[in-house]
Amino acid sequence: MSAASVIPAVSAPEFVKRRSFIELDARARAQSLMDPGSWRELVGPFDRIESPWLPEQGIAPQSDDGCVVLKGAIAAKPAVVIALEGGFQAGSMGEVSGAKMTAALDLAKKDSENGKKTAAVILLETGGVRLQEANLGLAAIAELIASLLALRQHAPIITVIAGTVGCFGGMSLAAGLSSYIVMTPEARLGLNGAEVIEQESGIEEFDSSDRALIWAIYGGEQRVGMGVADELVMDDAPKVAAAVQRFVKVGLPSQHRSEQVDLYRRRIAALDTSKQIDPLSLSRLWSPNRGAQ
Amino acid sequence: MERLEFDYPSANRPVSNKAHVGVVGSGDMEVLMQPAEKGIAHVSVLTSVNGFGKSWQAVLDRFFARHDGAVRIHINDAGATPGSVMLRLEQAMEVIDQ
Numbered sequence: 001m002s003a004a005s006v007i008p009a010v011s012a013p014e015f016v017k018r019r020s021f022i023e024l025d026a027r028a029r030a031q032s033l034m035d036p037g038s039w040r041e042l043v044g045p046f047d048r049i050e051s052p053w054l055p056e057q058g059i060a061p062q063s064d065d066g067c068v069v070l071k072g073a074i075a076a077k078p079a080v081v082i083a084l085e086g087g088f089q090a091g092s093m094g095e096v097s098g099a100k101m102t103a104a105l106d107l108a109k110k111d112s113e114n115g116k117k118t119a120a121v122i123l124l125e126t127g128g129v130r131l132q133e134a135n136l137g138l139a140a141i142a143e144l145i146a147s148l149l150a151l152r153q154h155a156p157i158i159t160v161i162a163g164t165v166g167c168f169g170g171m172s173l174a175a176g177l178s179s180y181i182v183m184t185p186e187a188r189l190g191l192n193g194a195e196v197i198e199q200e201s202g203i204e205e206f207d208s209s210d211r212a213l214i215w216a217i218y219g220g221e222q223r224v225g226m227g228v229a230d231e232l233v234m235d236d237a238p239k240v241a242a243a244v245q246r247f248v249k250v251g252l253p254s255q256h257r258s259e260q261v262d263l264y265r266r267r268i269a270a271l272d273t274s275k276q277i278d279p280l281s282l283s284r285l286w287s288p289n290r291g292a293q
Numbered sequence: 294m295e296r297l298e299f300d301y302p303s304a305n306r307p308v309s310n311k312a313h314v315g316v317v318g319s320g321d322m323e324v325l326m327q328p329a330e331k332g333i334a335h336v337s338v339l340t341s342v343n344g345f346g347k348s349w350q351a352v353l354d355r356f357f358a359r360h361d362g363a364v365r366i367h368i369n370d371a372g373a374t375p376g377s378v379m380l381r382l383e384q385a386m387e388v389i390d391q
Contacts, residue, residue, distance in 0.1 A: 025316060045313045045325060048367075058294045060341040060369045062317040063325055087316040 018236035021162050022186060026085035029123055029162070030070045032237045033081055033244050039072025043100055051094050053133050062088045067097035069104045075245040078118040080108045086125030086165035093171060094130040098140020105147040105157075112154035119248045120157045122178065127193070128169015141170040148177045152256060156180065158247045160240060161187040161229075166218065168193045177258050180247040181229035182240065183220030189229060190218040216279040225283035228257070297338040297349055301357045304334035308362045312388035315381045322370040322378065326385040329365040340370035348375055356382050362389065 021029060031039065043049055045063035054061045066088035070081045082101050084091040093101075101122070108118040129137035148157055156179040161167045166188030167175050175181055175189060183189065192200075194208035194217075207213065216222055223229040230247075233239045267286060271277060311327035322340075329335055336353055352375045366382075373381065 045323070046311065046327065048325075050369075055294050055339065058341055060294075060317050060322075060339055060371045062323060062369055063313070063367070085316060087318040087321075089317075 018234065019238065020235050021237040021240045022164060022184065022235050024237065025087065026066070026068045026083035026123065026125070029160075029237075030068050030081040030083040033121060033123075033160075033241050034070055034072045034074055034079065035076065039070045039081075042069040042071055042104065044068075049096055049100075051096050051130075051133065053095065053136070054089075057132050059089075059132065065094060065096035065100065066091060067100045069100055071104075071107075074119065074121065074248045077248055078111065078116050079121060079248060080104050080118060081121045081123070083123035084126045084171075089130055089132075091124070091126035091165050091171075092128065092130035093126065093137050093140050093144070094133040095136040095140060097130075098137065098144060102140070102143045102147045105144070105151050109147070109151040109154060112151065117155045117251075119155045120151055121160060121244055121248075122157065122174065123160045123162070124167040124171055124175055125162070125165040126167055126169070126171040127165065128171050138170070141174070144174055145177060148174060152177070152179055152252070156247060156250070156252050158182065158244055160244065161189055161220070162235065162240065163187040163220075166190075166193075176228075177256070179253050179256060180231070180250075181223070182231045182233060182243045182247070183223055183229045184233055184235045184240075185215075185220045186235060187220040188214065188218035189220075189223050194218075222279050222283060226279075226286040227288035228286075295338075295340050295343045295346070297336075297340070297346055299336040299338075299350065299353050301334035301336070301353075304357050304361045305332055305363045306361045307332070308364055308389055310389045310391070312385040314384045314388060317369045317371045320372050320374065320377065322368055322373040322381055324381050324385040325367040326364050326389055329363040332363050334362065334364050334366070336366040336368070338368045338370060340368075340372075342370070342372045349378075351375070352378050352382075355379070360386055362386065364389065 048063050050061035051065050066085040068083040082104050108120050111118045159175045159178040159181045161183045163186035172191045194214050197206040198208040224232040231243050233243050308328050315323040317323050
């Protein structure tokens with residue numbers, strides 16, 4: 001028996017072998033989700049549609065305004081992927097990035113109405129409205145929400161939140177309106193971020209330095225556990241792509257989460273607010289595996 | 294906010310590809326590199342950090358001492374250090390020459 005056969009073959013652990021999705025930039029993330037060779041980029045960086053507002057405030061703009069739009073196919077079905085770049089201004093929605101996102105969704109709706117059902121995948125790494133663009137950013141989110149509601153009557157909208165920025169502010173509303181949400185354990189989803197709550201209501205309300213608390217409330221595991229997101233995937237590009245493909249193939253859900261008003265009214269009414277509700281018991285009460293309550 | 298322009302007439306080897314690398318995040322920048330229209334290299338820089346024209350000149354001089362591609366370069370800069378600037382430029386040139 002040779003020495004080689006005695007020593008067990010050294011194989012890299014799973015986390016070393018995987019191809020991180022989080023480490024990809026917005027463009028590479030979007031590309032990794034589409035069928036190879038099927039896509040082209042719309043309004044790309046060389047078109048130089050930049051924010052006219054940032055340079056006036058001494059901030060360098062980006063040539064794609066932090067929003068990447070790819071049109072192509074996923075699982076051989078027509079699809080558009082819209083990815084926000086978390087590295088540029090925390091993925092915030094400005095006038096240009098908002099217009100790109102809304103126009104892409106509207107084109108998908110138009111194609112869907114003409115018989116070419118086009119799914120939308122939105123990659124949200126964003127803190128919400130870009131404060132430097134104020135009302136234009138707010139208007140962009142209002143328009144975006146109208147476009148999401150129009151498209152989801154025809155084709156599914158799949159939100160992917162991978163991290164590490166997470167999805168907050170007005171853009172969490174966009175996530176909430178989508179047909180399906182895919183998250184990694186590193187991702188966070190919430191309306192008001194921890195620092196905002198601490199700033200407005202004090203450290204006794206939310207200690208934003210408590211990372212365990214932040215992930216217990218906003219984290220992917222908790223959000224999927226309590227049924228406000230649909231699938232938890234490890235940070236691995238092929239696994240994220242597989243989850244997106246599955247939802248594209250499934251198509252529209254029988255009812256969108258945001259339409260389940262009665263269900264959530266009953267659930268909220270049933271909560272015992274006389275004591276602090278902890279994340280674990282909330283996911284036990286609301287777990288989708290327990291069926292509708 | 295400062296806009297800087299540089300010409301490199303001796304860099305006139307025709308190129309046919311284009312490249313986009315980097316992100317406008319703190320301490321980083323993006324580079325858009327494409328074939329130059331007039332057949333000689335031209336660089337435009339939009340930077341959020343004022344007063345470093347000489348440093349840009351020095352880094353770009355060194356870059357074009359090594360490369361002779363007739364490229365039009367646009368840079369959106371959020372405070373990249375000279376070392377980072379050079380790495381991003383080399384990265385873009387690598388994509389173009391692939």
